[in-house]
Amino acid sequence: MKDNLVIVESPAKARTIEKFLGNNFVVKSSYGHIRDLSKKNYGVDIDNGYKPHYVIPDDKKKIVSELKKNVKKAVTIWLASDEDREGEAIAWHLYEALELNEESTNRIVFHEITKEAITNAINTPRSIDKKLVEAQQARRILDRLVGFELSPVLWKKVKQGLSAGRVQSVAVRLLVEREREIIAFKSKSSFKVTAVFEAPDEEGKTNQLKAELSKRFETQKEAVSFIENCKKAQFTVKDRVTKPSKKSPTAPFTTSTLQQEASRKLGFSVSQTMSVAQRLYEAGKITYMRTDSVNLSESALKSAKKIIESQFGEKYLKSRKYKTKTKSAQEAHEAIRPTYLENQTIEGNSHEKRLYELIWKRTIASQMSEAQLEKTTVTIGISTSEHNFIATGEILKFDGFLKVYIESTDDEQETAFGGLLPPVDVNDKLEVSSVQATEKFTMHPPRYTEASLVKKLEELGIGRPSTYAPTISTIQNRGYVVKEDRPGRPRKYKSITLEGGQVSQEVKTETTGTEKAKLFPNDIGMLVTDFLMKHFPEIMDYNFTAKVEKEFDEIAEGKIKWDEMIHKFYPPFHEKVQKTLETSERSKGERLLGKDPASGKNVYVKIGKYGPMAQIGDSDSEEKPRFAALRKGQHLETITLREALDLFKLPRKLGKYEEKEVVAGVGRFGPYIMHDSKFYSLRKESDDPLTVKLDRAIEVIEEKRKRDREKIIKTLEEGDNKLYILKGRWGPYISYGNNNYKVPKDVNADELSFEDCMKIIKNQETKSNKRKTTKRKKK
C-alpha cells in the first residue's frame, strides 16, 4: 500500500528522496511549473482586477494527467516544491490543477536532501502560503505585461520579431554602454621603468633583484633623461620591510560563481557549464546546480572535515559558514557541491570530470585554513634622482587552502607571487646590470564575457540562477549581441635600455586588443537600447528590478495587495506605450555622413531589411540609390564617410584567370574571391578584399582546389548516379545530389560499395525527415 504521494520539482530529486522514505510513499515530479498565463490577451484580464488566466501548456498536459492518476490512488498528498516564491506558486498550481483538497494535502519544505531533513519536514507540515503565491503572481503578471506590451512596439517602430523585457533589455543595455565607453576611450601612454640589480650574498654568489621605479614618466624625453642619469648613479638600499598577510578561501559555488570559474578555468560557455552540471546532478554526483545559496549541509561539513584531516592534516582544517552577499538570493537549495565528498574524482567524459573536480576543490578549499604569506618590500635609492626603485617579493609561509584551489580573476594583470628576495640589507650598495623604460598604454574597460555579464546581472539582482544561461541565448538569438573572437592589431611602442654603460632606443611592436569569446553589441542592439531608453527609461533603470522585488516582498509579508501593486504600475506604463506608438518615428538609426565626391549625392548609413547598410543617393529621388552592407566591427554611429565609400568599391574585378573573371568582395560570410561562379573565402585577418591582388587570389583558388582534391576518399558510380565519399571536419561523409550524409563511426569508409552508401543514405533520410517535422512543429 502506498498511501502517500510526494510531489517535487525535479525527477532526479524524486528518485533520491524516494529512497529515504518508506514503502508507504511514492514520489513524483512536476518538472517545474505546470501552469502558465495564457498567451491570448496577455493572459491577464486588465479591466477585471488583472485577473490571471492560467492554462496548462501542451508539453505539461501529460505530466498533469499522470499526476492526477497518482493523486487518485493516494490518501495524503505532500507538496514538496522549493521553499521560495516560485516553489510556493508551483505548490499552489498543483493544488488547483490537481483539484486537491485541504484535508488531504500538506505543504512541506526541506533545504537539503538527507533522511533527517526529509523526515523532519514530514513531521512539520503546513498549508500553502497564499501571500507568497500572490507575490509570485505579481512577478509573473508584471513580466508578462512589460514583455508583451514592449515587444510589439519594437515590431512596429524598429523591426519585426524583436523582443524586450525586464531582464534582457537591461542586459543588452550593459553591453551597449560598455561598448560606447570603449569607443570613446582614449588610450594614454607612459613609461614604466624597471631595473635588474646584482646582489651578492654571503658566499659571494650574485642574485638578481628586479625592481620597478615608483614613478612613471609621461614623456619619452623624461624617460631618456632619467636613464641617462642612471649611468653614473649609485644605488643604495634604503629600506627593507617584511609584513605578514593572509588569504582566505572563497565561498562554495553558486550557479553564477560556477559559471564564472568554469569560464575562466575551463573555457566553458555559460550554457555548456549548465548542461554538464545537469548531467552530474542527474547522475547523483553533485547537488542541485541552479542555486544562489553558499550554504553547506551539516553532513557535508562533517565529511569535508574528515577528508581534510586525513588528507592534509588538522592544521589545514578550518570549518566555516558562508553568508550570501547577494540581496536577491532566495536560498531554497544548498550550494553546489559533490554529493559524496569522499569521491575526489568521478567516472565520466572529460568535461564532466573537469567540472566535478573544480566543484570538489572549491568545496574542500572553503573548509580549509587561510594561507599565510609574507610580503617583503625593498626600497632602493638613486643618487641622481628623487625617485626610488621598489622590489617586492611574496613568499608562502603556509599554503592552507591554496593546496587545493586558487581562485582566478577577470583581471589579466600578472599577480603571481614574486618569490623570495635576495638577502640585501639597508645601506647595501647594489650594482645595476640593466635599466629599461618601456612605453605602456592604458587599457579601455574590458568587454563582457558571458560569465562576467552573469556576474554583473547577479550584482544588480537581475535574473535568477535558472535564467542566466537562457537570457544570454535570447539576446544573441535576437541579434542584439554576438559572441565572437576578434583579432588584435599591431601597435608600436618605444623602449629605452641601459646596459653595459650604453643607452639604446628601439621601437618594438606588440599585438593589442585581441578578444576571445567576448560579447559585442550589434547596431540593432544599440538602436533598440536607445529607443527603449528614450521612451521607457524606468524599465531600463538598473534599479527597476530591485524596486519591484521590494514590492513583491511586501506582498509576501501582507503589507500591500498584489493587484494594487500592479495597478500602480500598469496604467501609466500603458499610456506611455500608446503615446510611443502614436507619436514616435520609425527608428532606423539613420545618419547622414556627407556627400559622395564622385556623384555629389548624399551618403547615409542606416538599418535596412538585411541589417546595417550604407546608401548613396536619396530614396525618393528618381535614380535608385546604391546600397552596400556594413562590415563586421563597423558601427552606424562610428563609421566615417571614407569607410562608407570604400564599401562601394566592392565587388572589385582583379583580372582574368583561366579566361574567367576574378572578383573580390565581401559577403555574409566575410571576404571572398569569386571565380567561374565559385566562391573562395579570403582569410579574415590577413587578406583585404579592397587591396588584394590577382596573384594572391589565384593562390587562394589553387589552395582551395588542392584541399578539395585531398578531400575525396572515393568516387562511386552506377549508371547516371554518382556519389563521393569525402573527408570532412567531423569525419568521412557521403555527398550525393545536393545532400551530405555522415558515414557511421563503426564503418570503414574506404571499403564502402555503392549499395552500402545508398543504404546509409536511406537510413539517414528517414531520420532527417522525422527531424524536419518536429522542427516545424516547434516553429
Next chain:
DNA sequence: CAGTGAGCGAGCTTCCGCTTGACTT
C-alpha cells in the same frame, strides 16, 4: 551559402522562471 534594400498586406513574432528532454553538427 556570398548579387538583395519599391510598396502592400496577411500572418507571425514577444516576457521571466520553474523543469527536462531530444536533437546533432
